[in-house]
Amino acid sequence: MTRPFPPLQTISTGLVVAVVGFFSSFPIVLQGLNAxxxxxxxxxxxxxxxxxxxxxxxxxxxxxxxxxxxxxxxxPGVALLAASVLPAGxxxxxxxxxxxxxxxxxxxxxxxxxARLASAIPTTLAQAMLAGVLLPLCIAPFQAAVALPxxxxxxxxxxxxxxxxxxxxxxxxAVIAAAVIVVLNAGDAxxxxxxxxxxxxxxxxxxxxxxxISIGFPLFIVTMATQNIxxxxxxxxxGYTPKPRPLFASVGLASVxxxxxxxxxxxxxxITQAMCSNEDSHPDLALRYWSAAMAGVFYCILGIxxxxxxxxxxxxxxxxxxxxxxxxxxxxxANATHAALAVTQEREAAIVTFAITASGITVFGLGAAVWxxxxxxxxxxxxxxxx
Numbered sequence: 001m002t003r004p005f006p007p008l009q010t011i012s013t014g015l016v017v018a019v020v021g022f023f024s025s026f027p028i029v030l031q032g033l034n035a036x037x038x039x040x041x042x043x044x045x046x047x048x049x050x051x052x053x054x055x056x057x058x059x060x061x062x063x064x065x066x067x068x069x070x071x072x073x074x075x076p077g078v079a080l081l082a083a084s085v086l087p088a089g090x091x092x093x094x095x096x097x098x099x100x101x102x103x104x105x106x107x108x109x110x111x112x113x114x115a116r117l118a119s120a121i122p123t124t125l126a127q128a129m130l131a132g133v134l135l136p137l138c139i140a141p142f143q144a145a146v147a148l149p150x151x152x153x154x155x156x157x158x159x160x161x162x163x164x165x166x167x168x169x170x171x172x173x174a175v176i177a178a179a180v181i182v183v184l185n186a187g188d189a190x191x192x193x194x195x196x197x198x199x200x201x202x203x204x205x206x207x208x209x210x211x212x213i214s215i216g217f218p219l220f221i222v223t224m225a226t227q228n229i230x231x232x233x234x235x236x237x238x239g240y241t242p243k244p245r246p247l248f249a250s251v252g253l254a255s256v257x258x259x260x261x262x263x264x265x266x267x268x269x270x271i272t273q274a275m276c277s278n279e280d281s282h283p284d285l286a287l288r289y290w291s292a293a294m295a296g297v298f299y300c301i302l303g304i305x306x307x308x309x310x311x312x313x314x315x316x317x318x319x320x321x322x323x324x325x326x327x328x329x330x331x332x333x334a335n336a337t338h339a340a341l342a343v344t345q346e347r348e349a350a351i352v353t354f355a356i357t358a359s360g361i362t363v364f365g366l367g368a369a370v371w372x373x374x375x376x377x378x379x380x381x382x383x384x385x386x387x
Contacts, residue, residue, distance in 0.1 A: 006290035013281045014294025017070065021272045021295070022051065022302050024171040025075045027324040029264070030313055031137075032081030036094035038262060041201055044310035046262025048198035051303025053254040053266040058296030061250055067240050068276035068292040070231070071251060072269035074223040076130050076336075077101075079329055080369060081219070081264060083133045085362055087211045091262070096205035098264050100216035101223070102255025105267075108224065109249025118224040125376045126225035128340035128350040129218070129369055132357025134333040141326035144319040151181050152323045159327040168275075171328045178324050182316045198307040200261045210365035218369040223267045224248075226336075231268030238277035239285060349380035 006014075029050060033043045050073040058071040087093035108115040144152035158177035163170035228248055235242045247268060254266040275281065276291040302309075313321060340350040353376030361368045 006294055007282055007287055009282050010287065010290035011294050013276065013291040014296075015298055017272045017275050017291065017295035018298030018302060019172060020168050020275070021054075021070075021072055021269065022299065023175050024168075025073070025078075025328055026309060027175070027313070027321055028075055028082065028137075028328055029073060029078045030310065031321060031325045032078030032264060033091075033262065035082045035084060035086065037086050037090040038094075039091075040310060040314050042091055042203060042262050044198055044307045045201035045203075046264070047310055048303045048306035049200060049258040049261035049263035050266065051299050051306060053258045053263055054269075055296040055299030055303060057251060057254045057266060058299065059293050061247065062289045062293040062296070065242070066286070066289050067235065067242060068273070068281065068288045068290075069235070069242065069247065070269035070273040070276045070292045070295060071254075072227065072267060072272060073263070074219070074227055074265035074267045075329075076133070076226045076332065077219045077223045077265045077267070079130075079137060079325075079332070080133045080222055081215070082325065083136055083360065084215055084367055084369075087208070087215065089206045089208060089211070092203055092206045093208055093211050094215065095203045095259050095262060096207040097211045097215035097219065098259035099205050099256055100207070100212050101219040101265055102252050102259055104216070104220040105224065105228070105252030105255060105265075106249050107252075108220075109245045109247070109252055112245070115245065115248065118221065119229060121221060121225060121373075122346060122349075122377075122380055123225065124340050124343050124346040124350045125353050125373060125380060126221060127336045128353035128376060129357050129372050130222055130226055131333060131336040131340050132354040132359075132372055133222075133369060134329050134336060135354075135358045136360065137322075138326045138329050138333045140319075140322040144323045144326075148317060148319045151185070151317060151320045154181060155320065155323050156327060159330075167331070168271075171324075174324060174327050178316065178320055179312065181320060182312065185317075186315060198304055203260055203262055205260055214362075214365065214367035214370055218367070218373070219265055221373070222369075223265050227267040227270060230270045231273050234270055234273040235277060238274075240277065345383060346380060349376045349383060352376050352379055 033046045054071040061069040159174035162173035251266045281288040281291040353372040357372035
């Protein structure tokens, strides 16, 4: 029998999940959108659309399947955007690449061979590509600590100290520290935006082969390898039996629908998935789906006020925002590096993938992430053929 109202414990869990999921990574989303040429209103629209997409998708899927299906924006994906070269066609071309990445995810859910192809990419290479993307972003806080110590150092120290007590709240604590710094340095500038409630902005997508290959395809690969597939694995580890293909198609469809409003990629969650699925969510395994559904409700509320968050971030020094982004990605970089180098036989291919991706090169219009994966893949095949 379906319970008509969520248990109180799942409401509190959903709130914690939304706070952790949103405030641990929204600086990365803004950094990625800005790197793609988004204006402040377009970035607000993208942040709002991304939050609404993961909120509505989590609510619908969790209630439909009666399983705690936590949905997120692709943190590794937006980190990839932050390290990518601005498309020639600006943000409209980036939106076209977002749409293509979402369409590939839908296709992976509907067409088994594509899902198998995405799953066949060696985990070590996918993680090495991700680590290479993250490295420049994670170096930024320490560069900022030298260039702007009075703002960067308090954020870094807050993140580090809070992490000694609870790693999940380390980044939200750093966000609070950054907000205090922005207020203290605002002077006579108004921190209240002209528009409190967010409004969607239509960005007509444009397409180019270079952007599809350099942005869309890597966004699809990194999201599938580091979010969608691990998200399914986390659910299974807690005793649930999700059907991967409908879930892939659903988050892909959410990405397609919101890409013209600036949202990069909607995907299954991994970390917050564990928060919704474990015994702290609710003692009854059959009622934990309410935690993911309630998290979706709170994501939608946060999305409605994305304009306030974006307007506040506009008043922050770019080095301060880079510091927030970097500390938010430290854990992701550590996990990606460990996974990339975990298999001795594949280590050479992984380190080459990592080095090329981190180099930031662009050759024949293709970005470093694509070249890293291609060259690393060749070395991977040769090393396995030799054995």
